[in-house]
Amino acid sequence: MPIGNRFVLIGLTAAGMLLTGCGRPADIAGGAALAAETGCVACHGTNGRGTGPTFPNINGQHAGYMYEQLRKYRSGERVNVIMNDQAQQLTNAQMELLARYYAAQ
Ligand code: HEC
Incomplete structure (x- = not known):
């Protein structure tokens, strides 16, 4: 992976962590809908x-x-047949939203 991408990933992760503490209600609501839509529930x-x-x-x-x-x-670095399959359908933004939603429950 090019070094530039790593910085983007680290930035996204940091942003996700920062936003966790002060999740905006609209985002959390969107997370509930996405969790239902993608089947996590x-x-x-x-x-x-x-x-x-x-x-x-x-x-x-x-x-x-x-x-x-x-x-x-999603990358297969962590192996579990169910979750590998589940993560395949998710974009980074969706993962961040779902992570924040469940963290807030
Ligand atoms: C068919 C059942 C099923 C569905 C649907 C499912 N999961 Fe999972 N999930 C599991 C199982 C089983 C594990 C434990 C896998 C393992 O041992 O690595 C898990 C693990 C996880 C973990 C890691 C938990 C930890 O403690 O490390 C996260 C995060 C997670 N799921 C989120 C989601 C999200 C978000 C969705 C929806 C996109 C989803 N799951 C859909 C069954 C499911």
Whole structure:
């Protein structure tokens, strides 16, 4: 990966972390709709609590951490058949929004 892209990624991650503490209501609402639309709610619920014993609770988890995990699932760096598939459908902006939404639950 070119060095320039790394700086962009670090910037995005930092921005995601900074915004977590003061999530704007409209963004959080958008996160709920996106979580429903992309299917996260089937396993993580609307409130981030796993709907079954094999689905982790992600409510209140750090947004920056979740954003990184979603990126790793998408790249295949973190391996889990379900989440690798889920992350494939997401853009960076969507990952950031979902991470912030679940962090705020
Ligand atoms: C079919 C069930 C299912 C769906 C749908 C699903 N997940 Fe997951 N999710 C899981 C499972 C199972 C794990 C644990 C995977 C592992 O062991 O790495 C997980 C892990 C995660 C993690 C990492 C948690 C941690 O503690 O490291 C995040 C973040 C996450 N999911 C977010 C999402 C988001 C956002 C969506 C929607 C785009 C989504 N998931 C959709 C089942 C699901």
